[in-house]
Amino acid sequence: MTLKEIAREAGVSISTVSRVINKNSTNVASKEVQDRIWEIVRRTGYTPNATARSLKTGAAKAADSPTRSIACLYARAEDSNSDLFFSTLARSIEKEAFKHNYVLKYSFTGIDIHHPNTFRLITDNHVDGVVVLGRCDKQTLSFLKKYFNCVAYTGLNLLEAKYDQVICDGYQASLAAMNTLLGLGHTRIGFIGETQFEDRYTGYCAALSAHNLRPAKSYIVNVPLSSE
Incomplete structure (x- = not known):
């Protein structure tokens, strides 16, 4: 998958795809267009060529690095698609992960952990770690410990768990x-x-x-x- 192919499938220009993927600003395209582009990125597992990127940025290391993947848990949201606050955070996470050759493979909510399909989603789609948005209860923490080796949490309150945490005081x-x-x-x-x-x-x-x-x-x- 190339930028040109993503652009063709999304129905936008190559420059629009490039801006959405590589720029931190949320004003590069409409939310609908950005969602469409990132859906294609997730589905295809697209990552930029590390050699081309190093030539563009002047980085010394030009060797391709392996593509890795992460998941995102909306711990306090009922719907990962309609929650504006957490979906905005997730978009920033997806962009930052992309810069480091990681793909956000899938997202799920705290409610989803009670659904059998979620277990199949996790077991059938191995990821290198999960980013947790929002405070978790003990049941969710046990779930994370069982299914994920690496967990990073961000929220308003400190969790009583030995995870990397980014919190607002x-x-x-x-x-x-x-x-x-x-x-x-x-x-x-x-x-x-x-x-x-x-x-x-x-x-x-x-x-x-x-x-x-x-x-x-x-x-x-x-x-x-x-x-x-």
């Missing part, structure tokens, strides 16, 4: 926001979001406690995390 972010409001003299501060095992809620409570204030139940609304 929700605790410090919440603490900073609360301290700003408290410093301005506000004391009746509400919290809307998840409250169980959530670092941002912990930061909210810690800031109140540091100012000798107690969280008022009437100011707190427990709302499950959603991209909607």
Whole structure:
């Protein structure tokens, strides 16, 4: 498979395919066109020729490296195709992986792990690792340990697992926001979001406690995390 063949199948120009695959910007083409191109890339296992790339970039190493593959788990999404937040993250992961000669072979959700077809998908399509988007429960962690050798996680809260993790420090972010409001003299501060095992809620409570204030139940609304 070449760029020309991908362009022909996708119904776009070769330059459009090149921009979608090689540029970090999401504005190089419409979402529909990008989805169509990346679907072809995944299905065909296309990777750029390492020798040609090295000549273009001036890299010293010109030998072809073996193509590898990864999977992506949308741990907190019901549908990997319609979740705008996580699908945007997955697109960035796919582009970065592509630069290093990796192909995103397939994606699945936390709900999918209960479906027999998912087991067949995983066992029939070996990958070198899985990227997990969003916090996992213990059952999902056990599933990952059983089926994948390499796991990388990204989310808002630290997992109690020995995996490589890229996290947003929700605790410090919440603490900073609360301290700003408290410093301005506000004391009746509400919290809307998840409250169980959530670092941002912990930061909210810690800031109140540091100012000798107690969280008022009437100011707190427990709302499950959603991209909607």
